[in-house]
Every structure is written in structure tokens, then in C-alpha cells.
Amino acid sequence: MKKGVFICKCGGSINNIDFQAISNYIHSFNQIDCIKESQAFCLPEGKDLIKGEIIDSTLDRVIIIGCSLEEKRKIFEGILKECGLSPQALTMVNIRERCAWVHQDKRRATEKAKRLIKAGISHSSLLKIFEEEDISVNKNVLVVGGGIAGIEASLELSRLGCKVTLVEKEPELGGKVKRLANIYEMKLKPGEFLSKKIKLIKESENIKVLTSTEPIKIEGNLGNFTVKLNKLSEEITIKVGAIILSVGCQAKFMRKDYGFDLSRSVITHLQLEKLFINGEEIPQTICFLLDFANKSSRISFLSALKNALLIKEKVASEVFILYRQMQVSGYHLEKLYGEAREKGIIFFKYEDSPEISFEHSLVNISVFDPLLKKRVGISSHLLVVEEEIMPMSEFKELGLDSKGLYQEENIWLYPAESNRRGIFFAGECREQEDVFEALTDARAVAGKVYNLLRRGKITVNLNRAVVEVEKCALCLNCIRSCPYEAIGKEFYKDEDRYAAKVDKLSCQGCGICSSICPAGAIQLTQYENEQIITECASLLTD
Amino acid sequence: MEFEPEIVIFCCQYCTEAADTAGASHLGYPANIKLMELPCSGKISIIYLLKAFEEGADGVCVIGCEEGACHFLRGNLRAKKVVEYTQKILEEIGINKERLKMFNLSSLESQKFVQISKEITEKIRELGPIF
Ligand SMILES: Cc1cc2nc3c(=O)[nH]c(=O)nc-3n(C[C@H](O)[C@H](O)[C@H](O)COP(=O)(O)OP(=O)(O)OC[C@H]3O[C@@H](n4cnc5c(N)ncnc54)[C@H](O)[C@@H]3O)c2cc1C
Ligand code: SF4
Ligand code: SF4
Numbered sequence: 001m002k003k004g005v006f007i008c009k010c011g012g013s014i015n016n017i018d019f020q021a022i023s024n025y026i027h028s029f030n031q032i033d034c035i036k037e038s039q040a041f042c043l044p045e046g047k048d049l050i051k052g053e054i055i056d057s058t059l060d061r062v063i064i065i066g067c068s069l070e071e072k073r074k075i076f077e078g079i080l081k082e083c084g085l086s087p088q089a090l091t092m093v094n095i096r097e098r099c100a101w102v103h104q105d106k107r108r109a110t111e112k113a114k115r116l117i118k119a120g121i122s123h124s125s126l127l128k129i130f131e132e133e134d135i136s137v138n139k140n141v142l143v144v145g146g147g148i149a150g151i152e153a154s155l156e157l158s159r160l161g162c163k164v165t166l167v168e169k170e171p172e173l174g175g176k177v178k179r180l181a182n183i184y185e186m187k188l189k190p191g192e193f194l195s196k197k198i199k200l201i202k203e204s205e206n207i208k209v210l211t212s213t214e215p216i217k218i219e220g221n222l223g224n225f226t227v228k229l230n231k232l233s234e235e236i237t238i239k240v241g242a243i244i245l246s247v248g249c250q251a252k253f254m255r256k257d258y259g260f261d262l263s264r265s266v267i268t269h270l271q272l273e274k275l276f277i278n279g280e281e282i283p284q285t286i287c288f289l290l291d292f293a294n295k296s297s298r299i300s301f302l303s304a305l306k307n308a309l310l311i312k313e314k315v316a317s318e319v320f321i322l323y324r325q326m327q328v329s330g331y332h333l334e335k336l337y338g339e340a341r342e343k344g345i346i347f348f349k350y351e352d353s354p355e356i357s358f359e360h361s362l363v364n365i366s367v368f369d370p371l372l373k374k375r376v377g378i379s380s381h382l383l384v385v386e387e388e389i390m391p392m393s394e395f396k397e398l399g400l401d402s403k404g405l406y407q408e409e410n411i412w413l414y415p416a417e418s419n420r421r422g423i424f425f426a427g428e429c430r431e432q433e434d435v436f437e438a439l440t441d442a443r444a445v446a447g448k449v450y451n452l453l454r455r456g457k458i459t460v461n462l463n464r465a466v467v468e469v470e471k472c473a474l475c476l477n478c479i480r481s482c483p484y485e486a487i488g489k490e491f492y493k494d495e496d497r498y499a500a501k502v503d504k505l506s507c508q509g510c511g512i513c514s515s516i517c518p519a520g521a522i523q524l525t526q527y528e529n530e531q532i533i534t535e536c537a538s539l540l541t542d
Numbered sequence: 543m544e545f546e547p548e549i550v551i552f553c554c555q556y557c558t559e560a561a562d563t564a565g566a567s568h569l570g571y572p573a574n575i576k577l578m579e580l581p582c583s584g585k586i587s588i589i590y591l592l593k594a595f596e597e598g599a600d601g602v603c604v605i606g607c608e609e610g611a612c613h614f615l616r617g618n619l620r621a622k623k624v625v626e627y628t629q630k631i632l633e634e635i636g637i638n639k640e641r642l643k644m645f646n647l648s649s650l651e652s653q654k655f656v657q658i659s660k661e662i663t664e665k666i667r668e669l670g671p672i673f
Contacts, residue, residue, distance in 0.1 A: 068562070069562075094562070094565075096565065097561070097562045097564075097565025097566055098561060098562065098565055098577060099573075101565045101566070101568050102564060102565050102568070102569065102570050102571055102573075103570065103571075103572075103573040104570060105573065108573040109573060111573070112573045112576065115576060116576070419615060463581065481620070483614055483615040483616050483617070484614075484615075508614060509581055510581055510582040510584055510585065510613075510614035510617050511580065511581050511582055511584065511585030511617075512582065512584040512585065512614065512616075512617055512620055514585065514587075515584065515585050515586060515587035515620075515624070516587075516620070524581065524585070526581075527580065527581060527585060529587075529589065529590075532578070532580075532590055533589070533590065533593050535578065536550060536578050536590065536593060536594050536597065537593070537597040539550060539576045539578065540548055540550065540576070540594065540597040540598045540599055541597060541598060
């Protein structure tokens with residue numbers, strides 16, 4: 001192994017470090033094959049110097065002492081690649097942001113810089129270089145759930161050239177949109193809108209639709225999933241590279257929270273939509289009770305405001321909306337709220353739950369409005385209550401978040417991804433969405449899936465977990481602790497035994513498994529225990 | 543001369559961004575602090591922590607992302623457990639468990655990183671050399 005150390009003075013911006021002392025210090029190490037200094041190694045002259053040295057001194061490890069900015073790292077990795085080295089051979093020691101710029105005292109900054117350099121050199125000595133590896137992946141996609149999100153995702157994927165299997169557990173596609181009488185701000189009736197989309201699905205050669213079908217088992221990992229489907233008790237097995245779950249939500253009346261049953265005068269939002277679809281008569285006074293169980297969603301507000309306006313316009317009856325907190329964040333919701341106020345819909349805010357009693361065909365509601373500072377009584381022919389939104393289908397393999405919706409991968413960085421690489425969410429099962437949001441979401445997710453699979457192969461992360469088969473005691477701790485379900489149990493032919501096995505594409509390289517393994521049988525390729533311990537010891541001793 | 547404690551901070555790759563931003567903004571912190579970067583705080587193990595003390599650290603910290611915001615979903619929760627368990631071991635062998643502490647941060651909180659660094663250095667200075 002031949003190591004080269006390059007000391008960068010960063011154009012004079014690292015000025016409270018004694019470079020002479022640093023240089024002497026580095027010269028005191030024996031196994032270093034070249035030491036060079038420059039004002040700026042990231043500029044052309046400096047780059048050429050590194051290149052020349054790598055080639056002349058046949059270096060295979062490069063240590064750069066200076067900054068460790070991400071963009072600079074790219075530059076240096078590029079140089080290594082040009083010289084035929086793996087970018088993994090690079091070690092950067094940051095004596096700028098992590099030393100010179102934060103410590104005033106020159107003597108102490110220099111002492112600390114020495115330690116950082118020592119740690120960097122020991123890191124570099126223990127570096128292992130792994131071959132880059134591509135794994136071929138199946139380019140076909142399974143979309144589960146034929147609501148608007150599933151339909152749109154399939155259409156987008158098909159447009160991009162992917163072969164899609166779209167499965168829907170009901171006999172027909174359409175999902176919840178089929179049960180709506182109209183969609184706010186959409187000219188088409190939901191039925192017409194859906195038939196247009198379904199027609200496109202039927203015309204597409206890339207999409208195979210299976211209705212009355214549900215997945216029963218998902219096996220495998222990103223790129224190579226095997227899914228068992230159940231179509232009216234017939235079992236079908238398909239192989240796909242990625243899965244989009246767009247299974248929507250189930251809307252259920254919260255009998256327990258409300259404490260009374262549904263009846264002719266108490267109906268849910270979806271039942272109200274049905275009254276509209278069937279063209280049934282809407283009574284004189286109608287009251288929407290929102291947020292009663294503190295589980296309200298924006299979509300309930302959308303639905304209440306939209307239908308309140310509709311009733312007001314068509315039937316000219318008296319419409320009340322009772323709410324705890326008005327939730328109007330989102331597409332056109334604020335506007336809808338303003339419109340509802342203008343058109344004379346009566347809003348009452350409440351903090352303590354309203355008292356509700358029934359008298360013949362009337363519902364009596366008594367509510368204290370903290371804004372009016374007074375108790376109000378309403379007699380209504382119809383009370384519209386909310387449904388609770390919960391996941392439509394359970395997949396044992398995937399966790400749920402605190403709202404009971406599907407757990408996402410880190411929501412800030414990777415929305416739409418599950419904790420299993422290759423399984424994505426789209427539409428309402430992930431986050432409460434209106435139709436427009438569901439459409440955009442579905443297209444975005446389809447784009448993401450396409451991007452992942454389009455090359456037909458995926459490059460394996462260089463930093464990942466590997467199992468040393470002989471050491472594995474098969475205690476299963478790693479399997480349980482991996483947040484990405486990337487580890488399974490497998491029979492190794494060569495060793496003639498079972499051991500833990502990490503899926504190369506699913507592993508994200510966090511290292512949790514390796515720190516939990518009691519046998520020390522799992523190591524992260526770029527953070528082996530020995531490396532970390534030696535590096536840490538170097539940091540602590542002169 | 544005043545006692546200068548040796549302190550190692552095991553920091554997840556995202557929280558080191560906070561440290562680097564502190565550097566870029568020239569926000570000073572004690573030179574006693576030395577960073578060990580891990581991919582995730584969940585990579586921390588008892589052995590790293592104990593070895594750090596054995597090699598001469600007077601204080602050790604683990605910094606991971608805020609709970610619920612771990613880039614690897616629950617690495618920081620695991621780190622918390624490992625730290626708590628190691629604290630017990632330290633107590634058993636007669637080392638003040640205050641010498642080991644876990645903090646949570648986000649990659650943008652460079653000020654907080656500086657504050658933690660100062661706080662821990664003061665604390666360990668107070669406790670004195672470990673051996
Ligand atoms: C009362 C109410 C009123 C609304 N009003 C409006 C409105 O005015 N404007 C608006 O924009 N939005 C409105 N919405 C929201 C709209 O309905 C949703 O945004 C939309 O339905 C989300 O579509 P989706 O495809 O994500 O889910 P869904 O429509 O729920 O579709 C999910 C599909 O997956 C299928 N499925 C579930 N599990 C499985 C399984 N295991 N295997 C196979 N298939 C499965 C289901 O059968 C279903 O067909 C309203 C919602 C409600 C409840
Ligand atoms: S934790 Fe270690 S010993 Fe246990 S199954 Fe995993 S690799 Fe094997
Ligand atoms: S490194 Fe993390 S993601 Fe990879 S197998 Fe181990 S626990 Fe799972």
C-alpha cells in the first residue's frame with residue numbers, strides 16, 4: 001500500500017496552524033510515500049500535482065489535509081478516478097472547519113490538527129477497496145390499488161415505457177372517487193373523469209389490470225420481488241422490480257367516539273355524497289359536525305365546505321358547520337372557506353363537545369361558542385358526521401406511523417418511500433390528499449420508480465453491511481434490528497450452513513446491525529470496528 | 543496549568559454538518575472536542591465507547607439527529623439505549639456516568655453544536671481527569 005499526503009493551505013485561509021510543525025510531524029511517519037504541499041489543491045495546478053504524484057509514486061491511498069467540503073470531495077474523487085483509482089481510496093482530513101476556524105489558540109489548533117491527521121492516516125491504512133457492483137433488476141412494476149392514485153401512477157409508468165400490473169381488490173377500478181358526487185373545482189363529474197382515465201388504462205399495452213385481486217404475500221427485495229396474488233381464490237405469482245402501494249384509506253364511522261348510531265337523520269360524509277348521486281331530497285336544515293373526535297382531516301373540511309355550499313345554492317336551506325379548529329391548509333381550501341362564509345353558511349366554533357339529543361326526526365345540538373361567548377341551540381333535520389380515515393389494507397411487512405397511515409422512510413428526505421427499499425406509497429394511504437394532490441403525487445412517485453429501474457440495473461452502495469458467515473451464530477438480532485428489513489436468513493452452500501444475509505440493494509449502510517451483533521459477524525464495509533477503534537485511539541493519543 | 547480534558551464526540555454524518563457549519567461560520571468551541579464521524583448514531587456500540595475511555599478520553603458524547611427525525615428511522619433511539627447501557631457499565635466500574643452523554647441535534651443547528659461542545663467541556667473540566 002502506497003500512501004500520499006497532500007497538505008492544502010487553502011489559499012492562506014488556514015492561518016492559525018503552524019504548517020512547518022505539521023509537515024515535520026507527517027515526515028515522522030514511516031509508511032508515507034509522498035508528502036506535498038500546495039496553496040490550493042482544488043485548483044488546476046494543485047490537481048495536476050496530485051495526478052502527477054499518484055502516477056509517479058504509484059499511490060493507491062490519497063490523504064488530503066485541508067477542508068472536507070462535499071463539492072471538493074467530488075473534485076478529488078474525480079482526480080482519483082482519472083488516475084484509475086477507486087474514489088474509496090480517498091481520505092479527507094478537515095483541519096479547516098473542524099480545527100483552524102474554530103480554535104483561536106495557534107498552539108492548541110496545531111496540536112489538534114496533528115491528532116486529526118494521525119487519525120486520518122490510520123483510517124487510510126485500514127481502508128479496504130471494494131469493487132463497484134451492479135445488480136440487474138426487473139423493470140416491471142406492480143401497482144396495488146386501483147383508485148385514482150393507482151390509475152394515474154400506472155398511466156405515467158406506462159407512458160415512460162414500464163410494464164405495469166395494476167391490481168384492485170374490488171371488481172372495478174375507481175376507488176373512493178367513484179363514490180363522490182362531485183369534485184371541488186373540477187368541471188367533469190367524478191364518473192366521467194374516471195371513465196376517461198379507465199379508457200386510457202384499457203388502451204395501454206403496457207398495463208395489465210387484475211380486478212377482484214389482492215396481494216397475499218410480498219417476498220424478495222428491490223429489483224426482484226415475488227408477489228403472490230389472490231384472484232377470486234386463484235393464486236397468481238408475479239415478479240416485479242418495484243411496488244407502488246396506492247391502497248387508499250378506509251372511511252369508518254366512529255361509533256365509539258360519537259356515542260350514537262347512524263340513522264336517517266345522522267349520516268356520514270360519504271353517505272351524503274350518495275344522497276347527491278342518487279338525486280335524493282336534501283332536508284331543510286343541515287348541520288355538519290367536524291372535529292368531534294379530534295381526529296379530523298383536511299379532507300373532511302373540504303368535503304363539508306364543498307357540500308355545504310352546494311346545498312346552500314341548490315336547496316337554499318339553512319346550513320351550519322360546527323368546528324373546533326378550521327383546517328383549510330391546501331389547494332383552494334382557503335378560498336372555499338371564504339366563499340362558504342360569503343354565501344351565508346353559519347359557522348360555530350366550539351371547544352367543549354356539543355351536546356346532542358334526538359327528538360322525533362330532529363337532531364338538537366347545543367354548543368357553546370367561545371368567540372360569541374354564548375350557548376347556541378340548533379335544530380337540524382340532518383346531522384353529517386365524520387368518518388375516521390384508516391389504512392385500507394394491512395401489510396404485515398410494513399409499519400404504520402403515529403397517524404395510523406403507512407410509515408414512510410424519513411419524511412423530509414425520502415417522502416413516498418417505505419422502510420423497504422423498492423416499495424413506495426402513492427395517494428391517500430400515505431397522506432390525506434384530495435384528488436388533485438393524489439394525481440400529482442402518483443405521477444411523482446411513478447417518476448421516482450422509473451428512475452430507479454430504468455437502467456435495468458442498480459449500483460450497490462459502497463458502504464454496506466456484510467456478514468462473515470463463519471462467525472454468525474444466527475441469533476437473529478440483526479434481522480430484528482435492521483430498520484429496512486434488509487437482512488434475512490439464508491443457506492450458504494459453500495459453508496454448508498445457515499447464516500444472516502444482507503440484501504445488497506436494500507441495505508442503506510446505517511450500521512445498526514453491525515453494532516448490535518454479539519458475534520461481531522457483521523461489518524460495515526467502510527466503517528469496520530477495527531477502523532473505528534484505531535481511528536478513535538489516534539485521535540486521543542499524541 | 544489548567545486541566546484540558548480529552549473529549550470525543552461520536553457524531554452521525556448528518557450532525558457533523560452542524561459542526562462543519564459552525565466551522566464555516568467561525569463559531570469557536572474548545573479544541574478539546576474531537577469528532578468521530580459515523581454513518582448513523584445507531585452505529586455506536588458499547589465497545590467504541592469503552593475503548594474511547596480506555597484510550598484516554600475524559601469525556602465521550604454521542605450526537606444523533608432529533609428523535610423521530612433519524613435518517614435511518616430509528617438509529618438514534620438505538621444509540622440512546624446503547625449510551626444508557628454503557629452508562630450503567632461505567633457506574634459499575636466506578637466511573638462517573640456523567641462522563642458519557644447523548645445529545646440530539648439537527649444538521650442545521652450549528653449554534654447548538656457549539657453550545658453542547660462548551661457545556662460538555664466545562665462539565666468534564668469540573669469532573670477532572672478520569673484516572
Ligand atoms: C367524503 C369524502 C369526500 C371527498 N371529497 C373530495 C373532493 O370534493 N375533492 C377532492 O379532490 N377530493 C375529495 N376527497 C378525497 C378523494 O376521495 C381522495 O383524494 C382519493 O380518493 C384518493 O385516491 P386514492 O387512489 O389514493 O385512494 P382510494 O380512492 O381510496 O383508492 C384505493 C383503491 O385501492 C383498493 N385497494 C385497497 N386495498 C387493496 C388491496 N389490498 N389490494 C388491491 N386493491 C386494494 C381499493 O379498493 C380502492 O379502489 C373526498 C374524500 C372523502 C372520503
Ligand atoms: S446478529 Fe450477528 S450473529 Fe446474530 S444473526 Fe445477525 S450476523 Fe448472525
Ligand atoms: S447497515 Fe443498516 S440497513 Fe444495512 S443491513 Fe445493517 S441495519 Fe440494515
